Amino acid sequence: MSLCVLEKVSKTYTTGDLVVYALRQVDLTIDPGEFVAVMGPSGSGKTTLMNILGCLDVPSSGRYALAGKDVTAMDDDELSRMRSEHIGFIFQSFHLLPYATALENVLLPTLYLERPVDGGKSRALELLSLVGLEDRAHFRPNQLSGGQQQRVAIARALMNDPELVLADEPTGALDTTTAAGIMRLLSSLNERGKTIVVVTHDPEVAAYARRVIRMRDGVPTEQPSGRTPRPLTAHPPVTP
Amino acid sequence: MRRFISSLHQALKAVRAFKLRAVFCIASVALGISAITVIVAATEGAYRRAYEMVDRFGPDAMLVLGGSAEARAIGRRDKTITVQDVEALRQAFPTAYLLVPMSSVREVNISYGNRRHQTRVTGTTEGYSRSWSWPVVDGRDLSEADVKGMRNVALIGAQVARELFANTDPIGKFFFVRNVAVRVVGVLEERGTTGAGHNLDDRIVMPITTAMKKLMNEKTYVNAVRIRFLDARNMGRYRQEVRAFLRQRHGLKPGQPDDFRLLSSEEIIRFLVALTGSLVIFIGITGVMALVVAGFVLANLFLLSVSERSGEIGIRRAVGARRRDILFQFLLEAIALTLVGGLLGFVLGVAAGPLLKLAADFPIYFSWKAFAAGLILSMLVGLIFGLQPARRAAAVHPIQAIRSG
Known part of the structure; x- marks a missing residue:
């Protein structure tokens, strides 16, 4: 079963009498285990696509199903629950709580779970060691470098074991060396089976993905990634 | 319930984290509450003294x-x-x-x-x-x-x-x-x-x-x-009768003032309450004004805090916080601060009470009533003035918050 299914999804914004299409009749399927890069110039609709994939926004028309659940008609609380249970976010500017330690930041998603889980702390520590920060658990964000902060954010994104990890320009605030480290980490997560969608305008970043979707005027066009020539046999072709 | 407790936990963490905001909020609430505490204590003291005196004087x-x-x-x-x-x-x-x-x-x-x-x-x-x-x-x-x-x-x-x-x-x-x-x-x-x-x-x-x-x-x-x-219940009537009787005996015409005075427990209470009343009104207005000012200070600092922390709100929403989780967190932050302010205000009031007693020989009596009044009022200030900023925090759209951060 596909993880994300978008059917004729449109998103419009109305300013005065003018209706602007951010997404136009998008059909898109993402299967479990994929590593997808969404590229495109600003205003192309890539961020809107990510917001809809991440249940931060709902389509104006069309239908979106995540993990078999139709998100289209959900209210705000239900969307919150979908995010809590199915999605891990990674942002350009990390968005760690400045007054909480790395460990507390990783634990943040557990606070809003409908059903509490045991052993959250030991899982958080495992995740911190997975991203190579086991000795930084009690550091605050301002005591960590940019790359380290983004690793904490990745650990946080994995905390509730989501099916989908969404990364919005995850390396945008980092230098090339650090950025490469972060992308290698995301790749290794993907190799372990995590589904990852990266939104970026950077071809170097997109090159880590096995599938690249280019957005232009709210319409995606598919093309294989340049640098990682992996066959796309596992994935059905997607028509825009 | 679990989510409420974790909201409380998060709120207390944030309260500790934003120290300057905390200091201002607590100090401004404490000033108002100390005045209120003294008022309640003074009123209670005056009533206690009045009843003591009435008791000694005799209600009948x-x-x-x-x-x-x-x-x-x-x-x-x-x-x-x-x-x-x-x-x-x-x-x-x-x-x-x-x-x-x-x-x-x-x-x-x-x-x-x-x-x-x-x-x-x-x-x-x-x-x-x-x-x-x-x-x-x-x-x-x-x-x-x-x-x-x-x-x-x-x-x-x-x-x-x-x-x-x-x-x-x-x-x-x-x-x-x-x-x-x-x-x-x-x-x-x-x-x-x-x-x-x-x-x-x-x-x-x-x-x-x-x-x-x-x-x-x-x-x-x-x-x-x-x-x-x-019969102590008919004191009002007896008072009128005694007055009429003495006026008649003394040959006083209507319009002429009494050439005697009648004092009963009622007068004693009235006198003491009037004495207390002026002070209570004075401190009361001051206290309420201080509390309102404290409320505005709180509301402003919190509104500032909400825009400053929109990134935090965004990420909390992104990882699954509902609007009301955010609302509760900010409301609890406000109430936690005002409660601490209230406690501090009570302590200040208790400390200031003896000074007032020294300065004006004013009966002051601190009881759980003054304590409860302080706490309840301080909570109300947090609730009332924290609500608007908390609602604004809850209304922050996660997408915009994440983008702007």
């Missing part, structure tokens, strides 16, 4: 004082109640089970052997100790025969007993009141000092007949009459 008692309020103010003779008035009152009010005339002289020289003292002499009748619920603890009370026979006998207060007789038994001993030899027949129970600072035990009580003739050189007038009525 009335005091008729000679001289009008106006005449007293300009220092005119305040003797208008005659011995005949007293008898007439006794005839006219059968419900008055005790009716005791009183005349006092202050700073009368008394002596026993080589011991000397100055005290207050009250001339009265046999009902005196009963009318004031003031028992004779040693010896006997004044009798009707003492009064009728104009005998040279006296009840003495505990202070006088100490001054003149030290450790010896005063009963039956003769001492001098001015140049009159008087025999001690009883000692009154120790009463202590009044709120105004009078030592009640520094007095001697003699038959009014003896005192008027031999100490005051007075035939007609008494200072005051103390009346106790059978």
Whole structure:
């Protein structure tokens, strides 16, 4: 079963009498285990696509199903629950709580779970060691470098074991060396089976993905990634 | 519930994290609450004192004082109640089970052997100790025969007993009141000092007949009459009746002011409440203003905090926080701060209370009521003024918040 299914999804914004299409009749399927890069110039609709994939926004028309659940008609609380249970976010500017330690930041998603889980702390520590920060658990964000902060954010994104990890320009605030480290980490997560969608305008970043979707005027066009020539046999072709 | 507790936990964490905001909020709330605490304590103190005084005065008692309020103010003779008035009152009010005339002289020289003292002499009748619920603890009370026979006998207060007789038994001993030899027949129970600072035990009580003739050189007038009525519930009516009766006897025309004053427990309470009221109003306005200002300080700091922390709100929403999780968190932050402010304010109030007592001899009584009022008010400030910023925080759209951060 596909993880994300978008059917004729449109998103419009109305300013005065003018209706602007951010997404136009998008059909898109993402299967479990994929590593997808969404590229495109600003205003192309890539961020809107990510917001809809991440249940931060709902389509104006069309239908979106995540993990078999139709998100289209959900209210705000239900969307919150979908995010809590199915999605891990990674942002350009990390968005760690400045007054909480790395460990507390990783634990943040557990606070809003409908059903509490045991052993959250030991899982958080495992995740911190997975991203190579086991000795930084009690550091605050301002005591960590940019790359380290983004690793904490990745650990946080994995905390509730989501099916989908969404990364919005995850390396945008980092230098090339650090950025490469972060992308290698995301790749290794993907190799372990995590589904990852990266939104970026950077071809170097997109090159880590096995599938690249280019957005232009709210319409995606598919093309294989340049640098990682992996066959796309596992994935059905997607028509825009 | 679990989510509420975790919201509380997050709120407390944030409270600790944003220290400057916390300091301002707590300080401003504390100032207001300390004023409120003092008010509640002062009001309670005043009521306690009033009821204490009423209790001592007697809820069924009335005091008729000679001289009008106006005449007293300009220092005119305040003797208008005659011995005949007293008898007439006794005839006219059968419900008055005790009716005791009183005349006092202050700073009368008394002596026993080589011991000397100055005290207050009250001339009265046999009902005196009963009318004031003031028992004779040693010896006997004044009798009707003492009064009728104009005998040279006296009840003495505990202070006088100490001054003149030290450790010896005063009963039956003769001492001098001015140049009159008087025999001690009883000692009154120790009463202590009044709120105004009078030592009640520094007095001697003699038959009014003896005192008027031999100490005051007075035939007609008494200072005051103390009346106790059978039914304390009808004091308002008795008061009107006594007033009308005395006005008629004194030939006062409508429009003329009373040439006497009536004092009952009602007046005592009214007087004390009025005294307290002015202070309560003053501190009350100050306190409420301080609290409102504190509320605005809080609201502004929180609004600032909400825009400053939109990134935090965004990420919380992104990882699954619902709108009300955010609302609760910010509301709890506000209430936590104001509660700490309230506690601090109570401590400040308790510390400031004795100063007020020192400055104005004001009865102040701190109880759980002052504490509860402080806490509840401070919580309300947090709730009311924290609501708007918290709602704004809850309304922050996660997408915009994440983008802007």
